[in-house]
Structures are given as structure tokens and as C-alpha cells.
Amino acid sequence: MPPGGAVTALIETHDLGIDLALPGGLISALLPGPAPKLNILRGVSLSIAAGESFGLVGESGSGKTTLARALLGLIAPSAGRLEFRGQPLDSAAARARLRRDAAMMFQDPIGSLSPRMRIRDLVAEPMQIHGMTRSAARARAAALLDRVGLPAAIAARYPHELSGGQARRVCTARALALSPALVVADEPTAGLDVSIQGEILNLMADLREAEAISFLVISHNLAVIRHTASRIAVLYLGTLVETGPTAEIFTRPLHPYTASLIASEPDPDPRRRRADLAIRGEIPGLLRRPKGCAFHTRCPLAEARCRSEAPALRPISPGRSVRCHFAGP
Numbered sequence: 133m134p135p136g137g138a139v140t141a142l143i144e145t146h147d148l149g150i151d152l153a154l155p156g157g158l159i160s161a162l163l164p165g166p167a168p169k170l171n172i173l174r175g176v177s178l179s180i181a182a183g184e185s186f187g188l189v190g191e192s193g194s195g196k197t198t199l200a201r202a203l204l205g206l207i208a209p210s211a212g213r214l215e216f217r218g219q220p221l222d223s224a225a226a227r228a229r230l231r232r233d234a235a236m237m238f239q240d241p242i243g244s245l246s247p248r249m250r251i252r253d254l255v256a257e258p259m260q261i262h263g264m265t266r267s268a269a270r271a272r273a274a275a276l277l278d279r280v281g282l283p284a285a286i287a288a289r290y291p292h293e294l295s296g297g298q299a300r301r302v303c304t305a306r307a308l309a310l311s312p313a314l315v316v317a318d319e320p321t322a323g324l325d326v327s328i329q330g331e332i333l334n335l336m337a338d339l340r341e342a343e344a345i346s347f348l349v350i351s352h353n354l355a356v357i358r359h360t361a362s363r364i365a366v367l368y369l370g371t372l373v374e375t376g377p378t379a380e381i382f383t384r385p386l387h388p389y390t391a392s393l394i395a396s397e398p399d400p401d402p403r404r405r406r407a408d409l410a411i412r413g414e415i416p417g418l419l420r421r422p423k424g425c426a427f428h429t430r431c432p433l434a435e436a437r438c439r440s441e442a443p444a445l446r447p448i449s450p451g452r453s454v455r456c457h458f459a460g461p
């Protein structure tokens with residue numbers, strides 16, 4: 133929850149499902165009827181409060197990016213509902229309005245910036261697209277570069293002249309251009325030295341507190357999630373398997389998948405032995421989603437029931453839910 137603040141949902145999903153059509157070609161030619169679809173997300177219900185930093189955890193292929201794209205208004209739900217400030221996002225026009233209020237910090241900051249544009253123009257570009265004059269947009273770009281801790285001289289440079297940390301700050305300034313209510317930060321510290329990582333995370337915390345911006349933080353790096361998010365959701369094969377307050381989940385994960393992710397974090401003390409919670413093999417492809425509990429093919433605690441019966445996401449305590457037949461308080 134936002135520190136000391138009331139719990140007002142900024143964005144919510146209710147049983148959200150996202151299907152994507154499989155590429156055409158051979159499959160469509162061989163199979164009669166409409167093109168087959170992949171269920172990327174199924175029954176995802178979550179809520180991000182105004183001014184909250186919410187973490188999204190899961191391996192590649194778990195659906196994190198698809199969920200982020202849905203929360204940015206870039207993909208229409210195939211099932212369920214999406215609401216922004218209590219209003220349903222049930223039309224292309226409503227999703228376009230959301231895109232005005234939401235922004236993305238990309239995983240590859242330099243790659244996301246046009247190499248032929250100067251930094252001041254890159255930061256000013258979203259404002260000019262939305263009707264601001266060039267001079268006004270440049271003036272605000274200068275203020276935003278200052279806000280994210282960059283010297284004024286950066287404005288005249290090109291992206292390839294920046295360090296990794298400077299590029300990340302430029303992307304943050306660009307994300308702030310339209311005064312978003314929600315920022316999706318995809319791997320916000322990837323490729324940065326540890327000291328610079330801390331600076332970027334502190335900048336995000338400062339923006340969240342000072343401007344009441346909500347952050348959805350997506351990261352493989354659990355230390356980043358632990359440092360930035362007050363609540364987290366753990367995704368596996370497109371379904372939520374555990375949600376709750378970050379401190380509680382890191383102290384006592386209830387789902388075996390969450391426990392194994394946390395156990396696989398590098399331990400600063402190499403002498404400390406870890407419980408053997410290693411998960412086996414790779415995440416299965418969505419075309420081969422296991423029956424019963426989707427995690428049973430890799431779960432160290434799976435029993436016969438898990439292979440036939442899909443567990444529901446059960447509330448365990450206020451704000452905490454888990455999808456496992458056996459996990460409990």
C-alpha cells in the first residue's frame with residue numbers, strides 16, 4: 133500500500149484474460165475454422181493503488197510483459213475487465229486515454245532511444261506529439277532532465293554519448309513527460325553497476341513519493357523487487373500463483389514456485405546452506421500447459437491430486453492469496 137495513504141485503486145484487473153492468435157501459415161492452412169489462440173494470461177485479478185510501487189515476478193514466458201502491455205492500454209483484454217480510476221477500459225478510445233496517463237521505462241534504455249535525435253528532442257517528443265509547442269516542450273524537457281538529476285549539458289548530446297545510468301535517467305525523464313499516473317518499469321536496473329542501480333531505485337522512490345506516481349516494477353532481480361515494491365504478484369504460465377505484501381512473501385513464501393525463486397537468489401553469505409527447493413527444468417510452453425496445477429511438472433512438492441485438479445487462488449490472510457492445494461498459513 134502507499135505509505136500512510138488511503139487505498140485508492142489506480143488500475144485494476146478482474147479475471148483478466150489475454151489470448152493471442154498463433155501465427156498463420158502452416159497451422160491455419162492445416163486446421164479448419166478460425167486461427168487457434170494461445171491463452172497468454174488467465175483469470176488475473178490485481179489492483180495497484182495510487183502512489184504504490186507494485187512488483188511483478190516470474191520467469192521469462194510467465195506473461196509479465198503481456199500483463200504490462202495490457203496495463204498500458206496496448207492490448208485489449210480477451211476476457212475479464214480492466215479499470216482505470218474506477219472507469220472500465222472497454223473501448224479503444226478508453227485505452228487510448230489510458231496511454232496518455234501511463235508510461236514505460238524500457239529494459240534497454242539506449243536501444244529505446246532514436247540514435248539520430250538529441251536528448252532534449254527525445255524528452256520533448258511525447259509532449260510535442262500531444263500538442264505542446266516546440267519551445268514549451270523543450271523548456272519542460274530541460275526541467276525534467278534536471279528533475280532526474282542530469283546536468284543541462286546532456287540535453288545537446290546523442291544517446292550513444294551517454295553512460296548506462298545517464299541513459300536510464302533520460303528514459304525516466306521521457307517517461308515523465310506527460311505527467312503519468314502509472315509508470316511500468318521493465319528491469320529498471322538491468323546492465324547497471326550496483327552503485328548506479330541504487331541511484332536509479334532511489335530516484336524511482338523519490339518520484340513515487342513526491343509525485344504520487346504508481347510504479348509497476350518488472351524484474352528478474354528479486355533484490356530490486358524487494359527494495360522497491362510494497363506488494364508483489366508472482367506469475368507462472370499466465371496465472372497468478374501468489375500475491376501479497378513484499379515483506380511477508382520474502383519472509384515466508386507460501387507457494388513452492390515463489391519459495392524456489394527466493395531460494396535461488398544469490399546469497400551474500402556463501403557459507404549459508406539453502407533448503408533444497410530447486411525447481412526442475414524449464415517453464416513449459418503455453419501450447420503444452422500442464423493439466424491440473426500448471427506448476428506440477430516442476431514442483432518438488434507435487435502429489436497425485438496436483439496432476440488432475442487445478443488449485444484456485446485462495447485468500448490466506450488480508451491482502452495475501454496463494455494458488456496451491458496445500459499451502460496455508
Ligand code: SF4
Pocket residue numbers: 387388389425426427428429431432433434435438443455456457458459
Ligand atoms: Fe505444487 Fe501441488 Fe501446490 Fe501445485 S498444487 S504448487 S503442484 S503442491
